[in-house]
Amino acid sequence: MEYEPVIGLEVHCELKTATKLFCGCRTTFGNEANTQVCPLCLGLPGTLPVMNQKAVEYAVKIGLALNCTIAKYSKMDRKNYYYPDLPKAYQISQYDKPLNYGGHLDIVTKEGTKRIGVTRAHLEEDAGKLVHAGGKAGRLDSSDYSLADYNRGGIPLVEIVSEPDLRSADEAYAYLTALKNILLYIDVSDCNMEEGSLRCDANVSIRPKGTEKFGTRTEIKNMNSFKFAKQAIEYEIKRQAALLDKGERVVQESRLWDVTENKTKTMRSKEEAHDYRYFPEPDLVPIILSEEYVQNIRKSLPELPSAKRARFVSQYGLSDYDGGVLTSEQVLADWFETGAKHTKNAKGLANWIMGDMAAKMKEQEKELKDLKFDQKKLCELVDLIEAGTINSKQAKEVFAEMFDLGVSPAEVVKSRGMAQVSDPKAIETAVDKVLAENPSVVADYKGGKQGVIGFLVGKVMQASQGKANPKLVNEILKKKLDA
């Protein structure tokens, strides 16, 4: 049977504040275990949390960037559960009054732009980090004990929950990419998946195509890269479809993505269903943000990817696709836009950036900051082609030399004597010479074999060492032969 997947994503994003959500401990990644910990982080009696105003500001930024409504009244709640990554035995999170809700994010799919609902984006504290040790090292299901490091415990997180609007692993990937791009644009998180500052869980179910009712869903955890997320979701869709095809049921459970085996696996289910017994956090007072506060943050937001893309399309005459590629990273968009100031042919510049330049960068594993040339030089190249000084084949050579050595294209053209000959007089002389040397070919042409003109063009090009403007050569040859 043909099924339609229904996917919702939960993304946890660590905010790049200097200190934790409720205390002044540092949030630096990678420091020695349990050195960024205070009595509050340890849940010791007598400690009280105080909200980090920067975290609230960043969370509101995220809400606005995701087109959410910013709550007039918001509060923190306790989510109670026993787990060694949480010394207090509760996590301070938000339950029924999240800071941001009812937003959306546009993704680009093969069928065009698709709007994905954002249910909510709420503020909460991160838990500590557990290393499962002993037994088969690193494996949760076979470890003998765990080691707890509370440096991460209490770092501010925003949990961004999507509506179940995604219909394929590719769409999920597009959503994650677009979301990460926005978070980087508004500069609230490093979004470094390896360091865990961006984490993602997926809720996946399938239903027979054309039906409305949701199937039983599973939650996939432990997907620590977008690539793994896509693979895990693809795997899970196939797994569920195979079950249903056999007439079996999908069991509602949490599953882990196993990177080594490329499959999702049941996490041994907890003894009882989760019962978090949420209640309002008595140690923290409500967050009631004024219209003015929210407006000020709104004004501080940079141009977001979707707006930038639309502007690139209208301002520089790019296609929607090209606009999307160039705005996929802020540094790339900025690089292009700085360059566009130096040429009238922004479209040509865009083509070089996305074509030869991107290819070479990928091949040599280089980033924009590693480039040996700047936008001015690339624009010089674009203009040399535009002016007809060099043809596209020569341009590729010039580009390669500029890329490898950082030299100016005009200099390369000069030193290599590459300038394309566009002087009609000079070409005419060359054409006359070729015609005089090849009387039989000329006779063939006049006899009706017009295809031989290609041979003559080749001869003229050869005579000019490839420097003649081929278009002009063609025109002049035709004129002379038809005269």
Add this chain to the structure above:
Amino acid sequence: MALSEKDVQYVAKLARLEVTDQEVAKYTQQLANILEYVEQLNKLDTANVEPLTHPLDVKNVFREDKVQPSLTQQEVLSNGPEVQSGHFRVPKIM
């Protein structure tokens, strides 16, 4: 609201408390009394009363994002019954 012994056992389990059968019987009675007492509030008509989530009439208590000293690793771990290479060592979870 009737409270059963099962409820008490469930709550005890969530709180990781070990309770004997006698204690369950005793706590069931005591907790039932408390609930019954609080139950009186349900007699009030609160249809037009905004829910109160915090008893203080205070909002937006924020602090600056300024780093304060943490404890030393030794201090952090000093209460840990089991410690290994800078970490708290805890029993296996699953």
